[in-house]
Amino acid sequence: MQPMTFEPTAESIAPAGVRYRIGLSQQTLRNVNFTPLNPLSFLLRAALIYPDHIAISHPNSPQPVEYTYRVWAQRIQNLAYALIQSGIKPGDRVAVIAPNCPLIADAHNGILAARGIIVCINTRLLKADVEYIIQHSGAKLILVDHEYVSLVEDVSVPTIVSLDTGRVGDPYEAFLSNGRRFSQERGWAGLEMETDEGAGASLNYTSGTTGRPKGVLCTLRGSYLAAISNAYESRLSRTSVYLWILPMFHASGWTYPWACTFAMLKQITLRTVDIESIWSHFLHSGVSAYCAAPTVQISIVTSPQARRLPSPVSAIIAGAAPTSNLIGALESLNFQVCHVYGLTETYGPFTRNYDRPEYAKLSLEERAKLYARQGHSFAQADEVRVVKVDKEGRRRPEMVDCDDLEPGEVVTRGNIVMKEYFQDKRATDEAFRGGYFASGDIAIRYPDGSISIQDRSKDLIISGGENASSLAIEQELSAHPDVLEVSVVARKHDKWGERAMAWVILRPSSKDKWEGKGKEFEEDLIRFAKQKLPGFACPEWVYIVTELPKTSTGKIQKAVLRQRAAKL
Structure with a gap:
């Protein structure tokens, strides 16, 4: 890019001999070993x-x-x-x-x-x-x-x-x-x-x-x-x-x-x-890092301008787990995937999926499943835990750790947890019940201590008494060669109580293939799902859409999709 020609205002120019030393109170100065x-x-x-x-x-x-x-x-x-x-x-x-x-x-x-x-x-x-x-x-x-x-x-x-x-x-x-x-x-x-x-x-x-x-x-x-x-x-x-x-x-x-x-x-x-x-x-300004949700990352890798970068760029992803297709596309363009997880209440990310040398020997699909985990806590955060929940799906007050691979709620505490919900003591007390902050996310813990989010508690699909993770279903459906982006929500079912409904955006190269063939695509995707998912988790309905409702930060608004599904 061309050098920028710009002169700051006169008041923006620092005086000669400026000192970057802010004033300290007498109280602070009395504690020589503490700032x-x-x-x-x-x-x-x-x-x-x-x-x-x-x-x-x-x-x-x-x-x-x-x-x-x-x-x-x-x-x-x-x-x-x-x-x-x-x-x-x-x-x-x-x-x-x-x-x-x-x-x-x-x-x-x-x-x-x-x-x-x-x-x-x-x-x-x-x-x-x-x-x-x-x-x-x-x-x-x-x-x-x-x-x-x-x-x-x-x-x-x-x-x-x-x-x-x-x-x-x-x-x-x-x-x-x-x-x-x-x-x-x-x-x-x-x-x-x-x-x-x-x-x-x-x-x-x-x-x-x-x-x-x-x-x-x-x-x-x-x-x-x-x-x-x-x-x-x-x-x-x-x-x-x-x-x-x-x-x-x-x-x-x-x-x-x-x-x-x-x-x-x-x-x-x-x-x-x-x-x-x-x-x-990316191509002309020496960019080395950026953060974006998977939906924005998809737009990046499918852009007509996309090409392999001369130097690696760190792509920090949060908001949803990256799929194998997305990871493969990013890696092919010389992006280094860094998957993190967090909430507003934890100052943003507080866990990261740490890369390991043995991952290099795995296939893309195997690595993607490992990269999809939310991983371990940041250095400044306490260990992330997965604890048992009660009949309503909320953490129990005694904070009992789940066994490995047993679903439970993600809780954490420590230096990078919010101070409080402003002017809302009741919500603060409920969130901090038991001495930990409750995320509302359902996860499992692996023997190595890493965690994997299975769903938000409100996004679990309870079908015939079985809990199906909408995130796990999305991970599998996204591997279909014609799927660009997919979101799965629960829809009422007369026999099973709930079944999964998939909302799909097709890849640009696949739109002509399925033009006017929505029913045929639905059958094709369900056949594909049955090879990878148990019956209770397979989508019962598939809708092709041109876009998905999203927040300003790129997160898919599943509440909106559930409302639409309820009207069908």
Whole structure:
């Protein structure tokens, strides 16, 4: 790609002799052998060591921008002072509504520098849900990208709009410039690092598929440790280039905004998931790592631009287990698959499927089944457990471990588990019952200690008294040569209570083959399934569709599919 010609605003230029040393309280200074953990420290360290290294590149915007760590750190300092000038006090929540762009990257650091709590809001939510989150979080200020102003036009909370230009005349730039003037050049020393590492860093809201979204409060300490975990597990370093495909608003980007500054690397931000632009960056921008759900990965490997990369790129996958077809396609293009698992309540990923030397001797299909496991816990997380459940499928309070290969609920505890559900003690107490956080996922544990998710408890298909895993069925059906993507849900059955229903997207090369032959394809896929699955798990119905309902982060919305199935 051509070098970018861009000049930051005058207020973004750091003064001569700048020191990246934030103020410490007397309480902190009294404890010489203890400093509260805070991911903001990663940015200051990067700006000190590599001030002229590119921190943020935003090339696909109508007005591209690029910031070195020196410039970016100054802008974040300006943001912190601007927030304080606006009345933000320690513990106050600041809402951010933006796609992947410098604004949301700034906010993950600048709000912490002002000792506030960032509330990232999904840009694809309904207006009513956005208003609920703003009200429930008690946000005192909103930073919003210009494309999403309509979501907050009826909200009586002060709002700063970003035009995403980085140039004079942009209201967000004026906000930063005012912050610089308000600072009176006190610099980082004029700000103060939060003394309590247990204080909130981010407040991330769940999808709300079973009711109102719940606010997941994550701490500075947890964010710090989770970010280091992600940097380590993804093998990020100063020479890495991280491409933002995963939305930063999703669980604070799994803490990757801070993992990237810990690694002191270059981040490339994309406002939209545009596959052509993604491939251009794979081929021309030195990208070495990215995160994306399997549905996005499928779009990557089936793109007309797809070709084998000259250097390996780490493809971090979460949201669903990758299939053998997807793993094979990624590997053939020189992507290195890294399968992780986690939830908003665990700061994003907290387990990883670790590669082993003996896997190299296995066939692709054998390796894919092993890669599909969720694996073992990250270095900063406690051991993940699978515990026995009661008659309703919920964990028992005494937390009895399941025997190997016996289904149970995934539970965990430790450094990278949320602090609480914000303003919801009942939900917090229920989630933490027995001293562990309950995931709601049903899994089995193998003798080597690795786990494999069988299903969300609500997605299990109970057919004739047998439990069938929709994920296991999807894994097998995806091996059919004409299947591009598949999702399986339960549908009522007069005899068996429930049976599996498969919703299938065909491969582009197979569409003509099955045009107008939906019934024939259904019979063909069911025959294929019977070779691999027990009878109670074989799909009873197969529907060919052109698309599947998905969340903004690429997860298939099975609740929507179940509703559609119930009407058939």
